[in-house]
Amino acid sequence: MRVFVPFDASDPKTRLDPVLGTDERLSFARAMLTDVLAAIEGAGGDPTVVATEPIDIQVPVTVDERPLQDAVNDRLAETVVPTAVVMSDLPLVTPETIDRLFSVDGAVVLAPGRSGGTNAFVTRHPDFRVDYHDASIRDHRAIAAAIEVDPVEVDSYRLGTDIDEPADLAEVLLHGEGGAAEWLRERGFEIAIADGRVGVER
């Protein structure tokens, strides 16, 4: 299956700024992207990175400087279904996770993310489009309904866990099995408990 993986190659993961420098944010974002691409390829998918500027990586890259939503919708318009889109900040995904996503039967298959996000989807309907503003899962249910599709949702913690904020790094250390977890460990990050909450320290 053709899989588009959007990637902000310019100034990624700004909400990790409190714990990572600018160069580190880019390096960590690349490590997460590499994990996601490996999972997709391990599940037999055919990934293309849709990046905001050229990057050197071992899969095809399309450069599109526009906002995420426009870049994704243009790819959907010009690609024969089935097509999948998987976010690049999901370092918990494994080949088995992506295989589950691909294997669910449905014209539109959505993988919800925390706080109303849509972290991945498969469309087998040529008219499905995305709207990534605010609680996008609601919009994607409505967009599917508008083309008379009853969307199916895949129930996955690994697909649902996108890494945006410092507290999210604990998820990578607790559950990641790839390069992003290794990246954090090599730079001295470890799980720390403060006031009963699980976080990280360096």
Add this chain to the structure above:
Amino acid sequence: MRVFVPFDASDPKTRLDPVLGTDERLSFARAMLTDVLAAIEGAGGDPTVVATEPIDIQVPVTVDERPLQDAVNDRLAETVVPTAVVMSDLPLVTPETIDRLFSVDGAVVLAPGRSGGTNAFVTRHPDFRVDYHDASIRDHRAIAAAIEVDPVEVDSYRLGTDIDEPADLAEVLLHGEGGAAEWLRERGFEIAIADGRVGVER
């Protein structure tokens, strides 16, 4: 399968205090418990509530005033495996979710929750015990290893989403299909977007 569902009937969900009064917290916690019990029964499970004080509910209740960990470990010690434990604050679970948990083959099957929690598990080994302090998923992996079990993890967003804080209520409104979501809607809660973050307002 015998399923124990621990429930704080005394002062539940204190972190929801900013948005719910004391009586409301108990009422909402009961609505979540009811959803969880319905999902367990819908999957063919045989639930027993382990409550800190007597409650009136249509399934067997055992009262145990001790901390969660002691109450659960005593039940595990006195019950013939297989046994499951499912937390009561998982209003996104459906019968299908619980059926997945029950169906995974493994001597110890863990369902990770956010921030290192263990929101549910099945044990088919008589010596598995719990440790709910801090990042419990790490402890449960270690406890399983100590009895020479390689634990299996079930990858479920619905099992992984426990409701502790006001922001978590958005998950109930976005994904809940039972009484807890209805409870919130009836009391005027709805999704609200502030500073690009998804939350709730009343």
